[in-house]
Amino acid sequence: MSNSFRTTNSTGLINKDKKINFTFNGTIYHGYEGDTLASALIANGVHLVGRSFKYHRPRGFLGVGVEEPNAMVQLHDGNKSEPNIIATEVELVEGLKAKSQNCWPSVQFDIGEINNVLNRFFPAGFYYKTFMWPKSFWMKIYEPFIRKAAGMGKAPLLPDPDRYEHNYEHCDVLVVGSGPSGLASALAAAKNGARVILAEDKPNFGGSLLTDEVTIGNMSGKEWASDTISQLKSMPNVILKKRSQVFGYYDHNMTVMIERVSDHIENPSKYTPRQRLHYIRAGEVIVSTGSIERPISFGNNDRPGIVLASAAKEYMKVYETLVGKKPIIFTNNDTAYSTALEFIKNDIEPIIVDTRDSSNGELVKEVQQKGISIKFNSGIADTKGHLKINSAIIGKLDSSKESFISEETVECDCICMSGGWTPTVHLSSQAGNKLKFNDDIDAFVPDKKRQKETAIGAANGSFTLNQSLAEGFQVGFDLSNKFTDQNNPTNSPNSNEPSYEKHEKLWCMPLPSGKKPKRFIDFQNDVAVSDVELAIREGFRSIEHVKRYTTLGMAGDQGKTSNLNGLQYVSKIEKKIVPEVGHTTFRPPYTPVTIGAIVGREVGNHYLPTRKSPIHTWHEENNAVFVAAGLWQRPRYYPMGSEDMNSAVNREAANVRKNVGICDVTTLGKIDIKGPDAPEFLNRVYTNAWLKLPVGKARYGVMLREDGMVFDDGTTSRLSENHFHMTTTTAQAANVLSHLEYYLQVVWPDLDVNVLSTTEQWSGIAVAGPKSRDLLSKLFPDVDMSNEGLPFMGLVDSSIDGIKARIYRISFSGELAYEVNVESNYGLYTWKKIMEVGQSFDIQPYGTEALSTLRIEMGHVAGAELDGRTIPFDVGLNSMVSQKKDFIGKRSLSKDAFTESDRQTIVGLVPLDKKTKIPEGSHIIEDNSAVAPIPKLGHVSSSCWSVEYNNPFSIAIIKDGKNKIGKNLYAVSPLKDISIPVEVVSSHYVDPEGSRVRS
């Protein structure tokens, strides 16, 4: 039955000269260039594409585009596998592989269909009610069951191999949708000189003009569309985008559009992205998104072969494909007659069922003139056919249209239904537009706008071509006039289309006599009329509650075909008019968007920028294992031979204590501070005094937040009277700069001070250990390196091989130490030079692990202690707090809780067995045998292996710590089931007098 459902005409947009092979559920089919997966399957007679979400009912195609609620498939396999793709939106490409979802073992025979047989046990709210108790069943029984039975496609487990790009665009006027009104407005705006972007979701511009028999000027609608596109293409101020869906409307006229760049290309070039996400900030947005046909609810209205009348027409006209050969047209309005006429054109006589008593519309008359009788005052009561419809029960409606008088069974292979049209108001609603109900068309249309957004044409409820074109030309001109001064309007051409009579307000058929088949409203979420009735019977009144209880209009579909039918039904039961019921909020995205497109290029190494020190290549060449410190890559340790991390770290740290080590500290934040008020400013920022710091001296400083918590620490030095060089921790560098700018610009603008980040201008190299003085004396023979010449916290300018260098005598390791700063570009050279000269002093590089070991042993605090929850007292920095002056956060320190005598303080911990390393984050408790809940004294912030004493050592912050020294406590980690007896000691474990740094 290869392509046996093709029409014989060739007026569509497919190319029958180019065959395309594809696979669906393991069977190979062919279609043609220009087909969608949906049109190609239908042409091959395949309607059964999936199983429904809740009841696993067989489902086929309902629509032809974004409105499709049923035909979601899994595309491709392996790392390209993608779930929940709407088959009507997939362009056919050679070798495409697709399969049905939500069915097992196959779409023809699906175990889950038992849910359909048991459907009276699966009503609305079923999950809420059934799985609530017993509570203990949730994790073990209910949750895994639901997970297996529900859910649509399967997410791929492999990394996505495709490339996605992001693009930022700005324009005066963005036109969304290229039907008659969209084209008209784009043309008018562009001719008036505005910068225009026209976006069309489909592969072809033109919208309804591609399927409607109309004339514009002296052209057919289709010709006028292609003529208009040619004009727009030639204009430099216009960007045309097809295969591009504007799916989200955010604040300040930011819209987001997804462009399918190469999904339809068989072998895209290597550097072509698969999809591109455009962020478009538009001056004005014209919403010309058209309208979507409404289904009608009747018994078993979800069988494969039951489609929207407009979809059937588009399949014939655009894709040269018949949805069936024995069609029934079922309608409450005139537009479905154009579908009937299209069948007649293809020598197929449809059966026409119309709920209305009569109609004098032009199309209706044309059908009658062709000798086709119409079953007025009738409706479809029920259908039959398990995997595909094979017959319908047509009933004669009584005068109230609440029940059927008589019923007859009619054979058919498809039903094309039309319940009238719903303007596509999703984008306007997302933009904050308060919609209003239009009684004439029984649908909501945009009303009070909150953003610069204007709906036109069918999206605005203007269903005639004349009106659409007039609105398009007028609005396109008016809005573009805000951006240009050309004042060049374009006149709307004459147009011709059939006249239509009004639809009937009837969207739900009565039940057939003696039966209660399901009458679906929301196909994607499997919500039937009976579910809405149940929700209301159970007391749900607000439409938002009915939505959540029944799941009507939720998820990927966003109620495109179901929303209004649901509202109509609620209003009917509640005996309220629809505007009183109100409508639910439409949310982005309008159509499902691939996660990969949202992420864009921000994957792998592009996820975040990588910052590397100028010395990075040396670290790489010397076997460094790197660790991320914020965005920076820092050497963690440098293993030698087969060394593991612990032995490498111990060796590196021990070498600093014994000889001399070298460490790359370029990542430390550096801020240049200049101005006559700089000393006063530092005095306010830091807790200690700064006014009297001599030129050529450095000082350690601690800064607080206003709430009294330690914010950051570092050494700042005075380079000249009004010039300071501040260092911050690597982690807080950016925050400290913002903090300083805030106080200078917002709080104390009278202070004459400038701050500037110089982190990347300086390369910092720490040289630490007892032999560091001898090494530096050799490197800088001109400098007096003696304790008197360059004392602790002193600094001096010098040079090395002609490179200007600044030498600070500062120490983080607790050893005699220096920090050499040179211009970044000379960092690598200087490092190599120090290594070379240092060979005779047994110099070794050390990484961040050894750096931590050295500072922990010394009791120097770092990020783990300064975690935003500690005041200076807690971390042993009380001596840094000036009693004489005020500074940021000082007032907080005198609050009651911060002055309690048993407040937490920093201590050292040594395990009693001198062997077991205490995990960081362990809790400290007093009594190991106590019954939970056990009062917690504090926690372990940092742990290391002390190279000085050759046993584990930790820093902890515990309640009343200063009075706990000498006591035995327990460090416990309940998650790891660890309990370690520890002795509390001073946090200054090595050289508590600090004599080494001053030696």
Place this chain on the structure above:
Amino acid sequence: MLEIKCPYCGKRSQNEFSYGGDATIKRPQLGEEISTEDWDNFVYYRDNPRGKHSELWHHVSGCRQWFKVSRDTATHEIFDTCKMNEDFNV
């Protein structure tokens, strides 16, 4: 994503800025005697109005200036922006 007009650079997307809270908060003077209650009001307590709100923004990925924005917290409408030493026009 909001579009914010930096008084120094012009209109830029929100991702260039960071938010700085209520612009009407005045820090107590240095050295000022202040009750715990008043200090706590300064440090912790902020109004959370629905509607017009005067707030600080920092052009971190731009000119690094702090400035004032008058914004509707419900609709995100921005009425005006100005430098720290200026007042809003609307």
